[in-house]
Amino acid sequence: MDIRRILVANRGEIAARIIRTCRKLGIETVLAASEADLDSIPARLADRTVCIGPSRPSESYLRVETIVQAALGVRADAIHPGYGFLSERAALARLCEQQSVIFIGPTAAQIDAVGDKLRARSEAQAANVAVVPGGAVESGEAALSLARQIGTPILVKAVGGGGGRGMKLVDHLENLPHAIELAAAEAGAAFGDARVYLERFVTRGRHVEVQVLGDGHGGVIHLGERDCSVQRRYQKLLEESPAPGLADEFRQQLHEAAVRFAKRLAYRGAGTVEFLVDTHTDQFYFLEMNARIQVEHPVTEALTGVDLVAEQIAIASGAGIRLTQSDIRAQGWAMECRINAEDPGRDFQPSPGVVRAVTWPAGPGIRVDTHIAAGSRVPPFYDSLLAKLIAYGPTRAQALQRLQEAVAASRVEGVRTNLAFHAAVLKDPEFQAGAVDTGFLARLLERSPLQMETGIHG
């Protein structure tokens, strides 16, 4: 079916980015915005904006019925959910299916399949993709015996979600019952699902993920991997592609595992299969699948020249995957910094406010995805991402240098940002050498806390 009008059910940089591709494709956009975002850049870019509710996400961006009603009311053919908010809520995909509105994403059943982390684990195993040793927590007794089998350290994780919530690290088995209790309570509050499971904690691991596109009928291609190991408390801050220091054969195995997993689900749309790479044993394990466009997708776009949002729309319209695996040729190197309105000097507290003045970098190989200009408000209700700076170069060294220059050329006045923090990461010798593990950032912060100036100007 032809998609001529899309309701963009999101905000911030991703809303602006989706609208740009729609314009290029000649598709009309209607932005579903909360009261706080009515004069945002995405609202100005969209052909039309409808106010869906008050600022609090629970009363606007998270309302499934309101979003679908808005789509019907403006006669949109499709809804693009972006990332976060309702993007991975099966309820939205399901209501769209019932109302004959195209959901630009996977089917409700696929969202359910990957949203339940235990189910995703068993799908991975069925697709012959290795998972971290672990399993469901049925009872206290069974958990303990499973834990003995796995060996410490152990991670207690939430079945219903991710992002570090409902996650507890256990070093000694006697702490396990308490950790399970805490994790279950946290998971219940955050995801409405108190189930938890156990996984062996990989002490030195890298987070490497593979971008895939599926046509919904078993056709799946991959667009290479991204390394997202630079994380703080499970929040990604810097991503790059390709993943440094992987042997070609290993890299290929990762890609193939991701494709096998997506094929098993007959996955539809753009998705990301996340892996944990154990740097001690050189093995990789399936972690989870993200059934949406990712924040860090521009890194892949820089390398492949593929507009992932355009492909999402094409697949949703029934055009299938317009590329074959051999069309995908990743060239060069790309790196992305997430510029957040937060204060590294105060434990990365969010720093909402009004942006008085802003300068974003430009130049060869530089892309800036943002919704922030002078006068933009950074409301306290939403995540603090201000912009993504993406640098591309023929080699890692050149991409890195361009990104350093881009960070140095960026100025944001009025709110505190993590720009100076990114500058410190980019010049760190361990990062420059490449192939850091997920513990890198915590070690860097411990080693040189004074480097992390506040990043406020004026």
Added chain:
Amino acid sequence: MTLTAKDVAEITRLLEESNFDELYLELDGLKLSLRRGTAGAAQPLGNGDGSASAAQSPGAGSMVPGAAPTASFSPAVSAPAVGAARPVGPAAAPGPAAAPGPSASAGTASARLAGAPAAAPAPVPPAADDPNNVPVSAPLLGTFYRAPKPGAPPFVEIGSQVEEDTIIGIIEVMKLMNTVRAGVRGKVTQILCRDGALVEYGETLMRVGKPG
């Protein structure tokens, strides 16, 4: 989709010759509302949903000027109405003079685009900034209904006396009917939203003149 002045004249003639009082035409995002009518009947539409929502949502109002895609948007519910109205400008322009004014003779169909600001009504409502003329805004986004069911008389009309808890309409969100109450005591002075239209959160549905 464009309608020429000739098209509108032709449609108007067809309505005049028919037994119907109203014609509601939707073409590819363009809405044409024709009503064989009196000034009173035309008045709610004449106030322009378009102008109301433009005032409510600065985002929509500040869209990129001349952006081509806007022209095909449904003019009844949003700011782009102005752009959408353009194709039929020549036909719509005589509208205000001929249609809603007291001079409109009974039986003459009045043609104009819903929401076109050019078609302002003749009766002068109290100024929007009059503190005694209180807006009743939509508590949520949805489809606005003025009556409890199709064909039933509207909850309120212009001139209706309302109390704080008087129901003035219904907003439907995916089959869930939410009643909207006046929230203020007084007399309805303006009705700004058409029955069955999409209303946004915070959009002004009506105005109520407070006594005194």
